[in-house]
Amino acid sequence: MYSISQALIPAAGRGLRAYPKTQYTPKPLLEIDGKTLLQRNIEILRDALAIKDITIIVGYEGEQIISRYGSGKSLGVSLRYLKCDEPDIGLARGMLLAEEVMQQPFITMLGDELYHRANHTQLLNHFDTATKAICSVLPTKDLHQIKKNYALNINDGAITSLIEKPQTIENNLLGCGTFVFTPEIFTAIRNTPVSPRSGRIELIDAINLLAQSDNAVRPFHLTGQYFNINTVDDYNYAQYKVRAERFQQCKISVVIPAYNEEASIGFVVEDFKDLVDEVLVVNNSSRDNTAQVAAAAGARVETAKLIGYGDTIRYGLDRAIGDILVVVEADHSFKSRDLSKLLEYLKDADMVVGTRTTRELVEQSTNMRGPVRWGNVFVAKGVEALWWKQQPRFTDVGCTYRALWRETYQAIRPLLRGVGPELAPEMMVAVLQVNKRIIEVPVSYHARIGGESKHSANYFKISQTALRMLRTILRQRFGRTDFQLLQELAHQTTISSNSPQ
Numbered sequence: 001m002y003s004i005s006q007a008l009i010p011a012a013g014r015g016l017r018a019y020p021k022t023q024y025t026p027k028p029l030l031e032i033d034g035k036t037l038l039q040r041n042i043e044i045l046r047d048a049l050a051i052k053d054i055t056i057i058v059g060y061e062g063e064q065i066i067s068r069y070g071s072g073k074s075l076g077v078s079l080r081y082l083k084c085d086e087p088d089i090g091l092a093r094g095m096l097l098a099e100e101v102m103q104q105p106f107i108t109m110l111g112d113e114l115y116h117r118a119n120h121t122q123l124l125n126h127f128d129t130a131t132k133a134i135c136s137v138l139p140t141k142d143l144h145q146i147k148k149n150y151a152l153n154i155n156d157g158a159i160t161s162l163i164e165k166p167q168t169i170e171n172n173l174l175g176c177g178t179f180v181f182t183p184e185i186f187t188a189i190r191n192t193p194v195s196p197r198s199g200r201i202e203l204i205d206a207i208n209l210l211a212q213s214d215n216a217v218r219p220f221h222l223t224g225q226y227f228n229i230n231t232v233d234d235y236n237y238a239q240y241k242v243r244a245e246r247f248q249q250c251k252i253s254v255v256i257p258a259y260n261e262e263a264s265i266g267f268v269v270e271d272f273k274d275l276v277d278e279v280l281v282v283n284n285s286s287r288d289n290t291a292q293v294a295a296a297a298g299a300r301v302e303t304a305k306l307i308g309y310g311d312t313i314r315y316g317l318d319r320a321i322g323d324i325l326v327v328v329e330a331d332h333s334f335k336s337r338d339l340s341k342l343l344e345y346l347k348d349a350d351m352v353v354g355t356r357t358t359r360e361l362v363e364q365s366t367n368m369r370g371p372v373r374w375g376n377v378f379v380a381k382g383v384e385a386l387w388w389k390q391q392p393r394f395t396d397v398g399c400t401y402r403a404l405w406r407e408t409y410q411a412i413r414p415l416l417r418g419v420g421p422e423l424a425p426e427m428m429v430a431v432l433q434v435n436k437r438i439i440e441v442p443v444s445y446h447a448r449i450g451g452e453s454k455h456s457a458n459y460f461k462i463s464q465t466a467l468r469m470l471r472t473i474l475r476q477r478f479g480r481t482d483f484q485l486l487q488e489l490a491h492q493t494t495i496s497s498n499s500p501q
Contacts, residue, residue: 002127004105004180007051008098010091011038011111012059017231020389025435026061028111029068030235033242034407038065039231041109042075048120052077055101056111057094059087067158089498090200092189097187110177112267114238115124116245118224120178127180132216133207134180135159137173138226149228150175150204158215164195164204174218175204176226184210212257236437244347252276252343253322256299257312258330262288264449268328269297271336276326282306282316290330310423313400314416317409326403331448333366334401338443342403350436351404353428355442361444379469383425386477387432394440397425397469408436422472429476 015027022030028038038056045051054072058065058081065081072079082097095108095164107123127134137152151166152159154176162175188206195202211217227238254272258265258281265281273279281294283303295301302319306312317325325348328334338354345352356362357373398421411429416423431438 002105002124002125002129004049004107004127004168005053006102006104006106007049007054008057008095008102008108009038009041009054009111010094010108011065012057012087013060013091013092013112014087015112017267018229018235019232020391021232021235021435022060023065023435026058026060027229028065029064030062030112030229031407032114032235032239033246034405036068037114038069038111039075040114041111042069042072042077042079042259044115044118044120045107045109046075046077049107049123051107053080054078055080055082055098057082057084057097059084059094083323090202092192092203092206092477093203095203096186096189099183102181102183102186103181105182108177108179108181112229113177114225114227114229114242115127115178115222116225116227116242118222118226123178123180123220124219124222130216131180131218132182132184132210132214134161134218134220135207136176136178136220136222138176138222139172140173140174143169144341144410145228146172146174146188148230149177152219154219156215156342157218158407159207159211159217159219161211162204162208162217164202165197166263174226175327176222177228178220178222179207180220227320239437240348243288247343247347251278252324252326253278253280253315253320254293254326254328255313255320256281256317256330257284257309258282258286258290258294258326259284259309259312260288260290261330262286262290262293264332265273265290265299265330266293266297267332267449268330269294269299269330272328272339273298275336276322278321280316280320281330282312284308284312296469310416310418310420310426314413323406324403325409328401329448333448335446338401339403341441342401343441345439346403346405349436349439350408351402351427351431351438353394353396353440354399354401355361355440356399356443356445357395358442361442363423363444363446366445366447368386372404379425379473383429383473386473387429390435392428392432392438394428396440397428397473399443399445400424402427404431412437418468418472420468424470426472426476429473432443433476 001140011028015022018027031037054077084094146169150162150164152162188209191200192206192209229235254276269279279299281299281301283291283301285305291301291303306315362489376396376398380397383394384392411434415430
């Protein structure tokens with residue numbers, strides 16, 4: 001098998017079709033199941049093809065990529081960066097920046113594509129000195145995907161023609177963004193006319209030029225799953241497919257903040273413990289038997305002297321073992337029967353929050369009375385307006401029944417300062433601030449067992465809670481926030497944990 005030691009990853013484009021995801025983040029840094037598209041492709045090159053000399057072409061927000069991965073040491077590779085000052089010139093012309101570096105055959109992987117369980121180890125099996133290029137292809141039933149990528153025709157083991165974003169589909173072969181090139185590709189790019197469709201020189205047109213000259217362009221038949229992340233919908237679909245596949249292997253922790261809840265805590269633990277891997281009760285130095293009752297029911301109990309409700313939730317989330325973290329009240333106002341609903345939607349989101357605004361699911365004796373209910377709706381719509389570019393849809397900012405991925409919590413952790421009930425909307429806003437997806441789903445809501453709510457027992461407490469929530473929301477929206485610093489802080493743990501052993 002022919003040996004290749006270098007790879008090129010073009011990652012300079014603006015990603016306008018994926019806006020608002022790419023408003024502050026280059027598309028290759030979008031995360032799928034806790035790992036960026038760029039890192040996933042670097043790992044394919046490293047693990048499947050034994051390539052550690054990798055050049056990345058950066059452009060739009062390229063400093064984020066350089067800051068994130070640096071020399072590549074944390075990933076066990078050597079990274080080189082080429083700056084494209086004109087990210088709108090297109091993929092092909094951008095690749096010319098690498099001509100002096102790529103003097104031997106090299107692999108190219110587009111930085112905004114996702115391969116899942118693919119067979120890249122076989123990529124070079126059919127490459128020889130007579131081959132000028134290899135294009136990866138995947139049979140597909142979704143012919144619409146071909147119109148968004150490129151089409152190709154194969155005859156006697158050679159690619160005879162390629163068409164960028166074809167209007168007419170002749171076969172079921174989807175052209176993908178993994179290539180093997182010789183340095184002749186650079187000459188072909190220079191000899192390729194500007195596309196009348198896009199107004200730019202297209203890489204696929206340059207490869208087609210090579211294919212027309214002789215039988216030197218060959219296909220590599222991919223297996224596994226492939227996703228071209230052009231739009232937010234593409235991104236969400238890829239996220240769902242990857243997460244759904246591993247969902248059954250994920251550990252789930254339920255975190256229950258508790259203070260003087262001995263009357264109800266046992267029921268809550270019993271309700272959830274057989275459905276999850278861990279029930280963690282954080283006992284905020286209760287003066288009753290909350291800790292003893294929770295432990296007897298089967299929970300792991302940690303007792304600490306904490307400032308308030310929000311501080312207690314954070315303490316629990318910091319210490320839970322699960323890949324998926326669920327927060328639920330200790331007063332039995334939420335039930336495990338809604339857990340499956342939250343978890344199913346979590347395959348499609350970074351955090352799922354409950355809403356108590358569906359009348360048919362709210363018990364009449366709860367404290368979700370008219371003013372409380374409509375106050376929640378009003379503030380929720382205010383959050384929508386303040387973060388309208390992220391297109392959130394909220395009706396309840398006070399519901400603490402929620403589920404989120406551990407990596408989501410790690411990303412928002414530096415933003416969380418609330419020590420009381422204001423943590424509930426603060427978490428929602430933080431998810432929007434780090435450009436992640438949050439979905440709201442209806443959950444049932446019941447009267448508490450024993451005692452009274454510390455935050456909504458009467459209108460005075462309700463007013464206090466509402467003011468704290470509003471102050472937090474406005475501070476998060478109009479306060480000073482260094483987005484790039486937050487991204488760096490949020491991902492330090494992720495980067496180090498992905499270093500090769």
